[in-house]
Amino acid sequence: MTAPTSNAHNLAEALANSDLIFDRDTLEQAIARMAQLIRHDYRDEVPLFLTVMHGGLPFAGRLAMEVGALGVDLEFDYLHATRYRGATSGGELVWKHRPATPLQGRRVLLADDILDEGHTLAGIRGWCLEQGARDVGIAALAVKLHDRCVPGLVADYVGVEVPDRYVFGYGMDYHEQGRNLPAIYALKD
Incomplete structure (x- = not known):
């Protein structure tokens, strides 16, 4: 039995109208390479x-x-900054949670689902540097193929490249749904 949702966008319909871009095995192999x-x-x-x-x-x-598994230890923290707040286009950067760990003198590695135009990641990276991070690397599962990215912003570690379409799954949402899909899908044009 499926729980009712108040979301007007139907994930099942979106999946039926999407192409599978990368399956789980392909994504996990890409992550292992990263x-x-x-x-x-x-x-x-x-x-x-x-x-x-x-x-x-x-x-x-x-x-x-x-x-x-490769023998590298990591210190964990998280942040929550968004420009979307459930919408499909971004506005001003809104901080919902800043890391509690001091960044002064640290090497920081940001892990995010996608580098699209990069405004959110550019704002986050800039904030980390303002907090005294020694350097800030970006690991993005997916990078969208287009020429609209913030100048000078690139992911240091890239899993896969996705088409310039609405993509969702493996963290990326379809109107706040489908983040836990173990593959990446793109809506058909």
């Missing part, structure tokens, strides 16, 4: 691993386990 690169870059340090909530949670958990 972990290898992270191990190389952080092998002699314990970076502060900041999960960007909510979308980054499924990806960050999997990535952290892969990095740990």
